[in-house]
Amino acid sequence: xxxxxxxxxxxxxxxxxxxxxxxxxxxxxxxxxxxxxxxxxxxxxxxxxxxxxxxxxxxxxxxxxxxxxxxxxxxxxxxxxxxxxxxxxxxxxxxxxxxxxxxxxxxxxxxxxxxxxxxxxxxxxxxxxxxxxxxxxxxxxxxxxxxxxxxxxxxxxxxxxxxxxxxxxxxxxxxxxxxxxxxxxxxxxxxxxxxxxxxxxxxxxxxxxxxxxxxxxxxxxxxxxxxxxxxxxxxxxxxxxxxxxxxxxxxxxxxxxxxxxxxxxxxx
Amino acid sequence: xxxxxxxxxxxxxxxxxxxxxxxxxxxxxxxxxxxxxxxxxxxxxxxxxxxxxxxxxxxxxxxxxxxxxxxxxxxxxxxxxxxxxxxxxxxxxxxxxxxxxxxxxxxxxxxxxxxxxxxxxxxxxxxxxxxxxxxxxxxxxxxxxxxxxxxxxxxxxxxxxxxxxxxxxxxxxxxxxxxxxxxxxxxxxxxxxxxxxxxxxxxxxxxxxxxxxxxxxxxx
Numbered sequence: 495x496x497x498x499x500x501x502x503x504x505x506x507x508x509x510x511x512x513x514x515x516x517x518x519x520x521x522x523x524x525x526x527x528x529x530x531x532x533x534x535x536x537x538x539x540x541x542x543x544x545x546x547x548x549x550x551x552x553x554x555x556x557x558x559x560x561x562x563x564x565x566x567x568x569x570x571x572x573x574x575x576x577x578x579x580x581x582x583x584x585x586x587x588x589x590x591x592x593x594x595x596x597x598x599x600x601x602x603x604x605x606x607x608x609x610x611x612x613x614x615x616x617x618x619x620x621x622x623x624x625x626x627x628x629x630x631x632x633x634x635x636x637x638x639x640x641x642x643x644x645x646x647x648x649x650x651x652x653x654x655x656x657x658x659x660x661x662x663x664x665x666x667x668x669x670x671x672x673x674x675x676x677x678x679x680x681x682x683x684x685x686x687x688x689x690x691x692x693x694x695x696x697x698x699x700x701x702x703x704x705x706x707x708x709x710x711x712x713x714x715x716x717x718x719x720x721x722x723x724x725x726x727x728x729x730x731x732x733x734x735x736x737x738x739x740x741x742x743x744x745x746x747x748x749x750x751x752x753x754x755x756x757x758x759x760x761x762x
Numbered sequence: 763x764x765x766x767x768x769x770x771x772x773x774x775x776x777x778x779x780x781x782x783x784x785x786x787x788x789x790x791x792x793x794x795x796x797x798x799x800x801x802x803x804x805x806x807x808x809x810x811x812x813x814x815x816x817x818x819x820x821x822x823x824x825x826x827x828x829x830x831x832x833x834x835x836x837x838x839x840x841x842x843x844x845x846x847x848x849x850x851x852x853x854x855x856x857x858x859x860x861x862x863x864x865x866x867x868x869x870x871x872x873x874x875x876x877x878x879x880x881x882x883x884x885x886x887x888x889x890x891x892x893x894x895x896x897x898x899x900x901x902x903x904x905x906x907x908x909x910x911x912x913x914x915x916x917x918x919x920x921x922x923x924x925x926x927x928x929x930x931x932x933x934x935x936x937x938x939x940x941x942x943x944x945x946x947x948x949x950x951x952x953x954x955x956x957x958x959x960x961x962x963x964x965x966x967x968x969x970x971x972x973x974x975x976x977x978x979x980x981x982x
Contacts, residue, residue, distance in 0.1 A: 614891060
């Protein structure tokens with residue numbers, strides 16, 4: 495029985511609520527992501543999309559509702575106890591996250607950054623972790639930058655190291671929190687092409703993004719949020735090309751929705 | 763014109779060396795013990811629990827905001843009367859100086875930890891680290907680098923603060939030089955030599971630490 499639910503949805507969120515003080519950021523949110531599915535979350539800033547993403551790996555603890563990733567399910571709200579730090583850590587080890595500002599560890603080389611999760615969290619032998627880390631760096635096209643410190647890398651390279659670092663944990667799902675928003679325009683393409691490659695390999699992903707053309711290309715489902723609720727949801731192309739709701743139309747009118755993705759320099 | 767005569771100090775050399783040994787040994791003890799108190803103070807003041815935070819802050823402010831000379835006298839003379847705790851002058855002054863230094867170390871360590879971007883511990887947490895792991899592996903290695911200049915500064919002050927233990931008749935360098943000055947009637951030469959001795963130990967130390975800082979900064 496759980497077998498079928500696993501194949502139908504990898505991530506399942508029900509009735510999710512979150513407030514910061516008197517500010518209700520998420521109001522009764524539901525979300526399903528199929529195994530191998532790619533869901534893009536779009537919406538104006540302050541819409542709650544980043545908070546929703548951070549609730550999926552419990553970096554933010556919801557006030558109510560439930561979160562399930564794979565076979566692990568957490569219930570929040572009335573009487574439900576918050577999970578202890580060990581349980582939380584084990585759960586987060588199965589979800590990869592990529593941040594807007596990379597958050598690479600500046601005191602470690604690119605290679606050490608990628609090895610850190612496998613060595614510290616998965617207790618992998620150093621030699622095995624290094625092999626795994628080098629493979630992940632090669633995958634994002636940065637094999638030759640292994641020994642460099644983050645300070646010497648470009649924004650696009652930093653973000654690709656951050657993606658390799660998350661992948662080295664061999665996660666079930668990947669969460670992207672505005673992964674290209676802090677990048678110079680000419681560096682966006684190289685990061686998007688890595689994400690696109692992950693999608694084509696069947697990685698289950700939730701992507702918070704302002705790259706509408708990219709979302710249209712890569713995501714199979716799209717969710718438009720505003721003021722803590724899901725305003726519109728559907729197949730990505732359908733929502734972007736023919737939005738039903740006025741709010742979605744108004745938001746999308748600020749973007750070029752189609753056209754070529756920014757080129758990934760060096761590789762293309 | 764005053765006639766300097768440093769030659770006279772030579773006959774007190776063993777007195778000075780003894781005193782210097784006590785001063786250096788004392789400093790090592792109060793710096794190490796102070797760092798232990800500092801760690802407790804820092805992590806206590808960052809605790810999730812109110813009672814722990816309150817206790818840590820009370821300790822920090824009690825020792826940071828009162829004069830060390832008063833603390834020394836208080837530990838040696840007041841504690842036996844008030845709490846029935848008898849201590850030798852050496853224990854009393856080591857404890858007072860360690861707690862005094864610890865209160866400053868606490869704030870330095872706490873400041874270093876909170877200066878590290880929250881995104882760093884978030885990235886650790888997202889990889890599946892426990893808060894303890896991300897503190898050890900991610901936050902502290904970066905924070906310590908930032909703490910070193912301030913910790914060094916405070917330790918230099920601690921080294922010089924040991925001169926105050928002479929009020930409890932602990933035979934440190936300053937105490938012994940008082941003896942020498944009274945005996946030789948040459949206080950100018952004696953205290954000048956003492957100042958030179960302190961500087962001669964501290965200056966090379968500061969150079970070593972500066973070098974170390976540069977080496978550590980390479981990765982930033």
